[in-house]
Amino acid sequence: MLSTSNEVQHVPKPYWNPYLSGIGLGLVLLLSYVIMGRGLGASGAFSSLVATGVNAVAPEHAKSNEFYDEYLADTTKSPLKDWLVFEVLGVFAGGFISGALAGRIKKTVEKGPRISVRGRLIYAFIGGSIMGIGAKLARGCTSGQALTGGAVLNVGSWAFMLAVFGGAYMVAHFFRRQWK
Amino acid sequence: MNIPFFKYGLFGDDVSLVVAFIIGIGFGFFLERAGFGNGRKLAAQFYFNDLTVFKVMFTAIITAMVGIYYLSVIGWMDLSLVYMSPTYIVPQTIGGLILGIGFVIGGYCPGTSCVSAATGKIDGMVYLLGIVAGIFIFGELFPLVSNFYNSTPMGQVTLSQLFNIPYGILVFAVVLMAICGFAAAEWAEKKLGNKIVEP
Numbered sequence: 001m002l003s004t005s006n007e008v009q010h011v012p013k014p015y016w017n018p019y020l021s022g023i024g025l026g027l028v029l030l031l032s033y034v035i036m037g038r039g040l041g042a043s044g045a046f047s048s049l050v051a052t053g054v055n056a057v058a059p060e061h062a063k064s065n066e067f068y069d070e071y072l073a074d075t076t077k078s079p080l081k082d083w084l085v086f087e088v089l090g091v092f093a094g095g096f097i098s099g100a101l102a103g104r105i106k107k108t109v110e111k112g113p114r115i116s117v118r119g120r121l122i123y124a125f126i127g128g129s130i131m132g133i134g135a136k137l138a139r140g141c142t143s144g145q146a147l148t149g150g151a152v153l154n155v156g157s158w159a160f161m162l163a164v165f166g167g168a169y170m171v172a173h174f175f176r177r178q179w180k
Numbered sequence: 181m182n183i184p185f186f187k188y189g190l191f192g193d194d195v196s197l198v199v200a201f202i203i204g205i206g207f208g209f210f211l212e213r214a215g216f217g218n219g220r221k222l223a224a225q226f227y228f229n230d231l232t233v234f235k236v237m238f239t240a241i242i243t244a245m246v247g248i249y250y251l252s253v254i255g256w257m258d259l260s261l262v263y264m265s266p267t268y269i270v271p272q273t274i275g276g277l278i279l280g281i282g283f284v285i286g287g288y289c290p291g292t293s294c295v296s297a298a299t300g301k302i303d304g305m306v307y308l309l310g311i312v313a314g315i316f317i318f319g320e321l322f323p324l325v326s327n328f329y330n331s332t333p334m335g336q337v338t339l340s341q342l343f344n345i346p347y348g349i350l351v352f353a354v355v356l357m358a359i360c361g362f363a364a365a366e367w368a369e370k371k372l373g374n375k376i377v378e379p
Contacts, residue, residue, distance in 0.1 A: 012379035013379070014378055014379065015215035015232075015378070016214060018236045019239050021215075022236040022239025022243065024206075024209075024213065025207070025214070025239075025240035025243075026239060026247070027247075028206035028207050029244040030243065030244040030247040030248065031203060031206070033244065033248055034185065035184065035185050035199055036199060037187040038184075040203070042289070042291035042294065043315070046311050046312055047315055053316075066322060067326075068322075083197065086198075086200035087201065087204035087207070088291075088294060089201055090201040090205040091211070093298070094205035094207060094295075095211060095212045095299055096208075097208075098210075099212050099217060099298065104212070104299055108300065108301060109302045110218050110220045110287065110296070110301055110303050120303055121302065121306045124287060124303040124307040125306050125309060125310040126285055127282045127283070127284070127288075127307065127310060128282070128307040128310020128311045129317065130278060130282030130285060130286070131279055131283065131286055131310070132282075132290075132310065132311040132312070132316075132318060133278060133318045134280075135275065135279055136275070136314075137274060137275030137278060137318070137325070137329065138272045138278075141279065141291065142237075142290070142291065147237065149264065150237075150241040151245045152248060152264055153350060154265065154337075155269070155338065155342050156268060156337075157272075158339060159269055159276065160272045163274070163275075163276025163279075164280040167276060167279065168226045170281070171284055171285075172223075172226035172227060178285075179224070179287075180227060
């Protein structure tokens with residue numbers, strides 16, 4: 001009896017119905033527009049982080065680069081004292097709270113059965129790097145462009161969103177070993 | 181009602197950072213609820229096994245879109261005060277393709293990788309390091325790509341302006357298309373044997 005109840009406690013709860021979590025996500029996005037007049041984001045926070053790092057190591061170099069300088073332009077405050085940086089800190093906290101409440105916090109590597117942990121982590125790093133480059137070229141990622149711009153029918157955001165699905169479906173077959 | 185509140189000076193910059201953190205908590209919470217802290221679930225979208233990514237994303241978009249539309253129609257929300265990023269159509273489309281490729285290889289996008297790392301996934305943490313590396317590479321190469329980055333500017337433009345379709349009709353059309361898409365997604369998942377990814 002005792003062991004059964006313990007097992008029940010350790011089973012992670014299933015994910016929510018997608019339409020329910022979608023409405024929740026949409027209301028958070030709407031709230032951000034209503035309170036702040038802007039949507040959500042993610043990759044921008046990492047740009048602030050990178051610009052801060054480069055500026056700390058090579059300030060002359062950072063100043064002479066238009067991309068970094070955009071994040072460093074306001075010298076009255078740290079580039080990390082930024083709306084998106086605080087929002088992303090919240091994303092970490094919110095993800096942790098939800099995961100903890102549902103028993104889904106677990107040190108693990110998400111992968112398909114046919115790839116090694118090491119292989120999966122190499123892919124994760126390479127995929128992250130490609131994503132970082134793409135997000136900067138597109139002026140935002142799935143949060144800042146697809147969701148945020150999607151909701152206000154922004155032309156660039158919709159073109160971006162279609163391209164994301166297009167790019168992913170185009171190459172999915174070649175990386176199936178990692179997931180299936 | 182004077183919406184957006186921040187643009188009407190209801191509070192200052194310091195309070196806006198507190199708001200940012202709280203909105204971020206909501207964002208991260210629902211991403212995790214949907215299963216987006218799990219790279220297997222996100223990648224499954226691209227193998228047609230589990231179309232949760234499509235369903236959640238478009239439910240979120242139409243929820244916010246309809247809300248913004250009605251708030252502006254009744255005159256509570258001034259859309260001219262809402263930030264909309266300017267369109268650079270070619271670099272944004274190419275950026276989207278690159279990002280999509282990175283999505284399949286890495287298993288996450290920037291926001292979902294934060295949730296993944298926060299719930300203990302090592303692949304999510306490594307992915308975050310990858311994003312930082314990618315942005316650094318982009319930054320270092322910026323002088324070489326800045327011309328392309330700033331090419332094909334269209335300014336701040338909506339689909340309703342571009343195609344000359346009234347805002348309300350377009351909102352209605354997008355909702356209708358999304359609902360058809362959801363029906364197609366449900367049908368496809370059943371057809372493929374409901375291989376929904378669980379925690």
